[in-house]
Amino acid sequence: MTRPLRRTPLRWTLPLLGVVLAVVAWWLVSLVMTGAKQVPSPAATLHAAVVGFTEHDLLLDLRLSVLRVLIGVAIGCAVAVPVGFVLAWYRPLRLMFEPLVSFFRALPPIALIPLVIVYLGIGEQARLSVLSYAAFFAAVVVIYESVAAVDDIYVRAGRAMGASGLELFARIVVPYTVPQVFVAVRVALGIAWATLVAAELTVAQRGLGTYIQDAANFSRKPDLFAGIVLIGLSAVVMDRVLVAVMRVSVRWQDRVAR
């Protein structure tokens, strides 16, 4: 196929078709699963969401969760980007900190929640620290690995033209790595959502995590489903926005990772 898929209507209709199929499947399951193990239908879930927004201030939960993710990722990445570049560029530092980074990255952020509760309590500060922590370690690894993967040929081309160390870094390594910074933020976003919900399940009064936990406690299945779908949608929307920003800002790339 010579025509790129992105220019054809298929680019819009195929994903839509996928969603429709999933909803139909869900609906079929809801017809079969009744009684104690009842699965609410898509319509019932939608209704629960509408009622949630109009009567139970579900919007507040949504806003809180989205805001927590955004702040956590912003703090985590704001630190991860410079740290990642510095670690990658100064080999001794990298060798020194690599084991630590591997350790903390391998540690699931959720495992830190009890510890955070002990030291920081269950306030906003506690949740944001866990989120920033999760975002930082997810992003920093992507950044420094991408710097290490800068094609040597560009560095040599720069050196052959007389570029100094700083010039190599600022004029070659950084621009080459910009797309990877977006990738790092995407990874951080994904991890932050996962961590957020876990954090809210245990330590929050409001938020989507709390919302689904409450729904489960009182066996309000449609609310439970609505909350889950909302979490998924929010994560997808953030990811798509980021991809769109990446597309316009790094047009030089041959293909943009999707």
Next chain:
Amino acid sequence: MTTMIGFDDVRLGFGGVEVLDGVGFGVGEGEFVSVLGPSGCGKSTLLNIAAGFLRPDSGEATVAGEPVTGPDHRRGVVFQQYAIFPWLTVEKNIGFGLTLRANRRSREERRAQVARYVELMGLQGFEKSLPKTLSGGMRQRVALARAYATEPQVLLMDEPFAALDAQTREYLQELLVETTQTERRTTMLITHSVEEAIFLSHRVVVLGNRPTRVREVVDVPVPFPRTPESRLQPEFLAVRRHLEDLMRSESTTSARS
């Protein structure tokens, strides 16, 4: 004629395997010399030594009489792979070296220099294009322009046309031969194409199999200016026959060893 690029008994091995086993030759000022040799004999290695990316185990490379100790903006390099920066437009790629501290020019000078090489390399109309939109041949023209633009003392080219199809290759050879006639810059070109070596060069240095030494240095008596018709002149054909014989005997010895 002063020697601008010199190799003096250069030896280099990788992990116990001797690659260069005492290579010595020189390239005079304004001269265009091709280095011809079988694949894997150490041609890129030799160029990397002259460029300052590699240090020989013994012997030395000199440029303009000075020993090479590291990369230097006075030596322009064109690489075997595409090495133009994908995030910069054609004109920014060509002007890149002139924005570095080592070789900075005023904006007007830079603009003039970029325009000059855009024209010499036939890149008019593509100044604002990104590399991903260019063909392989155009990318290598940008790479050539970028190397010329900084006005280096010597140019080192490592099989710049190896990845191109035959037609594009011939076209770029003609473009390069024209450029060398107007610019007259000391150039060492690595190639494994006999035809290319003769068409572009004053002299051809033939390397043998590993461990590599210079087998023969062949003068190319084909008169300048060279044109596509030069390829059919008796002098050209005679040198070609001689070099092909040399290369053939080289490949049979490697097949036997």
